[in-house]
């Protein structure tokens with residue numbers, strides 16, 4: 001057997017360079033590069049290997065391990081899971097910072113390869129700097145905390161373990177049915193230890209991402225079910241995008257006249273203006289999709305996980321039977337569905353071939369529902385602050401809005417700003433988001449004019465994904481303008497990869513909606529009978545001892561200017577228009593700091609979200625919210 005003597009880290013880098021994927025006959029290198037934040041736990045191992053011979057790997061420098069791993073996830077998501085960027089961190093806190101990203105990737109079924117440094121396998125110098133030292137179990141390190149949030153977890157405690165660890169890592173990273181975070185913990189001594197690796201370990205490996213075909217029996221069942229229904233509705237989930245099945249999906253919908261609603265991950269799989277595209281569905285859905293869903297007799301979920309946001313906590317399509325087409329048996333089996341376990345494209349094609357002659361019985365309902373929502377959108381675009389202004393989220397802070405107007409020096413409403421931004425961005429621009437009130441507004445209101453331009457992380461709704469995500473999307477599609485749409489809360493939580501965008505010369509644009517608070521949480525608590533508690537950004541009031549003092553005003557534009565970002569302060573529509581137009585001319589990253597009034601985001605459209613309302617309270621509002629929950633639960637599926 002021919003061997004090559006390399007350190008574990010050198011062997012890892014060499015192996016990563018030799019991995020390819022093949023999808024529909026097209027081959028692509030799988031690992032584009034590696035994000036690094038070096039510390040003593042990785043610099044002399046992986047760091048040394050990358051300095052000496054990175055091969056074709058692009059080596060990036062992250063700012064915060066969570067940020068860089070979020071960027072890596074966004075890269076893979078925008079690449080439809082066909083290419084990744086790996087991440088290496090030091091031991092201890094650097095590793096721990098990536099745990100949130102691992103969970104985010106796993107919840108979203110997006111492949112990321114995390115390579116945290118680990119404590120010494122030999123234990124000779126224990127306890128090393130940044131080692132926790134659990135007294136009940138010395139084999140535990142910070143990296144064990146990745147186990148519950150990874151789809152594959154391993155620790156390379158001897159150099160030769162690298163081979164089985166990495167082959168299994170690749171198995172999971174390229175498995176469309178069950179991918180997510182892969183964590184390979186690398187003890188810092190082992191990274192530098194040498195081994196005579198068999199040469200064949202480094203041969204070019206092509207991992208075929210296969211389209212799973214459905215069984216004839218499952219297709220038969222699906223066809224019989226559809227034929228027995230008059231008003232089916234499709235759901236376009238993320239699986240349609242990852243399987244690159246948009247053409248097939250549209251043809252299926254058109255051939256049988258079946259309308260479709262979008263999930264956050266599926267949105268922009270097909271353009272918003274398609275006559276059968278009803279738009280966002282569920283808790284953050286619009287009136288068109290939700291009303292058609294309510295009356296549908298069959299829901300056909302394609303590549304969706306049926307989260308609570310899609311099903312309105314299982315209360316939305318209670319009259320309907322469910323058919324699923326999903327490459328994952330787990331997801332296909334939800335809601336006691338008739339299931340077709342298959343790749344989205346292969347599954348749809350097989351059903352289509354046997355459904356010849358079928359037509360739904362929709363007449364004018366689809367068009368009317370879409371028109372109704374368009375009229376509502378026009379109203380939302382035009383909402384202006386004025387005398388006796390009642391915000392969309394009414395009855396919470398109505399009396400405080402003049403104060404907000406005064407301190408933020410703005411009368412802008414969130415819905416009108418979204419309309420304007422949507423109008424002004426290039427059709428090909430990619431918008432990235434994750435948490436807060438924006439995902440709801442965008443799922444309802446954003447008009448995707450080009451396919452695959454809506455990039456929302458809403459499987460985990462991880463605040464702070466937005467800016468890192470924009471960087472990842474930009475690395476994936478460098479020729480497009482990429483915009484992070486973020487709230488002030490998310491921006492403050494994590495925006496460090498904005499600096500990385502400057503360092504890499506990869507321009508991203510931050511559109512920051514500053515309503516001085518955790519707006520959606522404020523809505524949620526007040527909708528459920530609480531007061532405004534710990535969600536507005538107000539200073540501590542010495543008189544009450546509470547956070548009910550003056551509203552905090554933060555000059556985000558000024559702060560980002562210090563980074564070298566081109567910034568704009570926006571307080572009216574004219575400034576917004578000028579800022580967007582000018583930002584397009586820039587070559588560096590930009591930030592538009594838009595002050596918007598709280599409570600001016602969209603409200604729900606005929607949907608319910610099951611949340612943990614208190615069963616016992618002195619407050620009448622909470623008591624009635626609890627009663628509401630109980631009565632809503634009666635209308636929902638029990639499981």
Ligand SMILES: Cc1ncc(C[n+]2csc(CCOP(=O)(O)OP(=O)(O)O)c2C)c(N)n1
Nearest residue numbers: 436437461463487488489490517518519520
């Ligand atoms: C990492 C993380 N922490 C906490 C939450 C809970 N959470 C969801 S939205 C939100 C507030 C978001 O505030 P902001 O970004 O300003 O958006 P807004 O709702 O004001 O539009 C919080 C705290 C979360 N989703 N992610």
Ligand SMILES: O=C1C[C@@H](O)[C@H](O)[C@@H](O)C1=O
Nearest residue numbers: 434435436437439461520
């Ligand atoms: O807790 C949450 C409430 C949602 O309204 C919000 O969009 C989401 O970010 C979240 O995590």
Ligand SMILES: [Mg+2]
Nearest residue numbers: 487488517519
């Ligand atoms: Mg906010």
